[in-house]
Amino acid sequence: MKKNIEEKLKELKDPSMFIGVQGDGIISFGSGQPDLEPPKEVYDILSAGSLKEHRYGLLQGTEKLRNALSKEYPGSDAENFVITNGASEALDLTLRAIGKIGDKILVHKPYYYSYKPLIEMNYLVPVFTETKEGKINFDDFAEKVKSCKAVLINSPCNPTGRIQEIDTLKKIEKLTKDSNKILISDEVYKDLIYERENYFLSGPHVVTINSFSKTYGMCGFRVGYLYSNDKKIVDKTIELKTHTSMNTSLIAQEMAYAALQAPKSYIADGLKIWKERRDITYQGLLDLGLEVKKPEGAFYVLPKIKEPRKAVRELFTKHRIITYLGEWFGAPDRIRLIYALDKEKIEEGLERIKKYLKSA
Amino acid sequence: MKKNIEEKLKELKDPSMFIGVQGDGIISFGSGQPDLEPPKEVYDILSAGSLKEHRYGLLQGTEKLRNALSKEYPGSDAENFVITNGASEALDLTLRAIGKIGDKILVHKPYYYSYKPLIEMNYLVPVFTETKEGKINFDDFAEKVKSCKAVLINSPCNPTGRIQEIDTLKKIEKLTKDSNKILISDEVYKDLIYERENYFLSGPHVVTINSFSKTYGMCGFRVGYLYSNDKKIVDKTIELKTHTSMNTSLIAQEMAYAALQAPKSYIADGLKIWKERRDITYQGLLDLGLEVKKPEGAFYVLPKIKEPRKAVRELFTKHRIITYLGEWFGAPDRIRLIYALDKEKIEEGLERIKKYLKSA
Numbered sequence: 001m002k003k004n005i006e007e008k009l010k011e012l013k014d015p016s017m018f019i020g021v022q023g024d025g026i027i028s029f030g031s032g033q034p035d036l037e038p039p040k041e042v043y044d045i046l047s048a049g050s051l052k053e054h055r056y057g058l059l060q061g062t063e064k065l066r067n068a069l070s071k072e073y074p075g076s077d078a079e080n081f082v083i084t085n086g087a088s089e090a091l092d093l094t095l096r097a098i099g100k101i102g103d104k105i106l107v108h109k110p111y112y113y114s115y116k117p118l119i120e121m122n123y124l125v126p127v128f129t130e131t132k133e134g135k136i137n138f139d140d141f142a143e144k145v146k147s148c149k150a151v152l153i154n155s156p157c158n159p160t161g162r163i164q165e166i167d168t169l170k171k172i173e174k175l176t177k178d179s180n181k182i183l184i185s186d187e188v189y190k191d192l193i194y195e196r197e198n199y200f201l202s203g204p205h206v207v208t209i210n211s212f213s214k215t216y217g218m219c220g221f222r223v224g225y226l227y228s229n230d231k232k233i234v235d236k237t238i239e240l241k242t243h244t245s246m247n248t249s250l251i252a253q254e255m256a257y258a259a260l261q262a263p264k265s266y267i268a269d270g271l272k273i274w275k276e277r278r279d280i281t282y283q284g285l286l287d288l289g290l291e292v293k294k295p296e297g298a299f300y301v302l303p304k305i306k307e308p309r310k311a312v313r314e315l316f317t318k319h320r321i322i323t324y325l326g327e328w329f330g331a332p333d334r335i336r337l338i339y340a341l342d343k344e345k346i347e348e349g350l351e352r353i354k355k356y357l358k359s360a
Numbered sequence: 361m362k363k364n365i366e367e368k369l370k371e372l373k374d375p376s377m378f379i380g381v382q383g384d385g386i387i388s389f390g391s392g393q394p395d396l397e398p399p400k401e402v403y404d405i406l407s408a409g410s411l412k413e414h415r416y417g418l419l420q421g422t423e424k425l426r427n428a429l430s431k432e433y434p435g436s437d438a439e440n441f442v443i444t445n446g447a448s449e450a451l452d453l454t455l456r457a458i459g460k461i462g463d464k465i466l467v468h469k470p471y472y473y474s475y476k477p478l479i480e481m482n483y484l485v486p487v488f489t490e491t492k493e494g495k496i497n498f499d500d501f502a503e504k505v506k507s508c509k510a511v512l513i514n515s516p517c518n519p520t521g522r523i524q525e526i527d528t529l530k531k532i533e534k535l536t537k538d539s540n541k542i543l544i545s546d547e548v549y550k551d552l553i554y555e556r557e558n559y560f561l562s563g564p565h566v567v568t569i570n571s572f573s574k575t576y577g578m579c580g581f582r583v584g585y586l587y588s589n590d591k592k593i594v595d596k597t598i599e600l601k602t603h604t605s606m607n608t609s610l611i612a613q614e615m616a617y618a619a620l621q622a623p624k625s626y627i628a629d630g631l632k633i634w635k636e637r638r639d640i641t642y643q644g645l646l647d648l649g650l651e652v653k654k655p656e657g658a659f660y661v662l663p664k665i666k667e668p669r670k671a672v673r674e675l676f677t678k679h680r681i682i683t684y685l686g687e688w689f690g691a692p693d694r695i696r697l698i699y700a701l702d703k704e705k706i707e708e709g710l711e712r713i714k715k716y717l718k719s720a
Contacts, residue, residue, distance in 0.1 A: 016602060019416070033416055037412075054397065054578055055580050056579045057580050118604070220609070250582075251611050251615065
């Protein structure tokens, strides 16, 4: 058990308190990452023993990987990609490249945990638009975007698991283009949508953020990228990365390249598993009487719960379940669960939540 | 040949123009990285096929690697290290953790190319102290440090190859401690000193920056770290890294761990090779009549040359030699050469410089 967790449970400051907490029959609905293994190609390339280039690579990322990525984005060019240390670095570099002190960035709420600190640590100002059942209200969006330099869209969304309507996305795409705003689209869950194909936000003003972490189960290896048709933004992020981290680890880039060589059935097979887990989790939470919206993508669900801080504490101390506080994601009346667990574990976890709710 | 290099040669804006430029009989005294291979242990661990942990790792870095590092720093604790994407990220995170807008950072000149942009992109202000023959003038240092929040020391120094006198380092250590300044010590070349043992700057106010890139020839794999006894700085950098890049690539951390398991003779054997190359290069440049100080560490040399911009251009276009403009390092009357080449290549390169000097 992690040191001082009792102390941290009082404060419930951020998710880091739960990182590395395991064993003792704990069921974790916590850390936002797949349990599914990466494609075997990812490991095969390591044991092949051919990865001997130990010197600096191109700062933008290897040509091999960028060429392979450009095939995934029809009409794109390898020159428009920058390979980064996960989507996190892609987003940080983008914000550093486009923002000046005090610039406003529009974010829909609830939002991914890191958005607010990333914006603020770059001396930018987050502006929030509320969502209803996870869906953006376009009128509110249109009003608030006026004062903003850029917009950050995350569909499918962490923590809601909801996707934005295609009609809304098209309107956002057009409005931001017409009003000269930068549209940052964090699409790390684009391959995990249960209801429809992904709608790819595009245009000369779009910066797409993506990663190998979620689609290929490669969180720990840290390979992400940004894609933009705006040469100035691409060049600026490369220039910044020259000083902040240089090339993304060559060995990790090779693994990412190998992942792209895996049969596409890898993604489809994973999606089937996720959908089954989604159904069990969603129905289970409904059956417990919780107010919850059906996840349409990603692998999160964000039920409403009474006294969320007490819930997160007692679910952990009395029922050995890790959940995340909705407050960390801008949803103070909720908790976030990830269903990156075998069916049996999910069912066991739901049973424990039932016990908690009865006793609460 | 890289696109548009002729265009870039006119401007000579930064070293990135030469990255990836090779072949055509080019001899590169350019990119600052070892040509020597990493220890074989680094690759053995990949082919062993045991690296299957694909999920997020501890944000601070794996316990295994931090424990191994703490043995390299007597009296240290694994809790005091943060593993990063190279020394670059360690420095960027440190600056982000300690600095507020407008804070001044004292840097000795000539300086590593990235220091100025890193300081400035974090809205901090670089203050420079000139050196004489690469050595810090302590009186000037003591005067200028008064208005600064932190100091950045780099001994051995890129681009001069010079080390600071132990007496000076001790005085800096004491003055910064007594006057409550943060002392950032970039010691990435600490294992590459020809003249004496490294003097390790230490104290409660010190942040040591280091990496596996130079000592172990692992630039492309991107593993560095910071070490500090100031728990607040350590915690703050971890918090920032949670949002900016998460854990450093697990596979790269495993390779770094493997490097630490290699026999220590790896480093000693490398140092012999570097010393021989240093001697040839230094004597060669003296024989050409250039004003140059003897490198005491690292693998750079910074001769004075007439019309440096013309020299860098013509050495490349007419003699197929890559050198870096001293101006990029705050030394406008000089050029930088790295001797990360076989003896024969160094001698051939010196011959070509001779031809250039005759024709100039």
